[in-house]
Amino acid sequence: MKYVEGQIHYLNALILKKHAVIVSGAYKNRKVYHGTEVNPDKKLTDEELLQSELSAMQQQIQWLSETVECLSTSS
Secondary structure, three states: OOOHHHHHHHHHHHHHHHHHHHHHHHHOOOOOOOOOOOOOEOOOHHHHHHHHHHHHHHHHHHOOOOOOOHHHHHH
């Protein structure tokens, strides 16, 4: 297996893990706050947590896409 192929497998695993977190609702258990103060009033809402997870997943998909593009140039 080439290094770039390993990267593809790894990124795909990250995407699948992120998908499972989103679908299961596990992201709702994260304790993330606005700013540096741990204050219950500043805790991110479920909607904000979901948007954060979706944004992270979109970034992983972008990295996967860029890595797949490398396959044609690395051969």
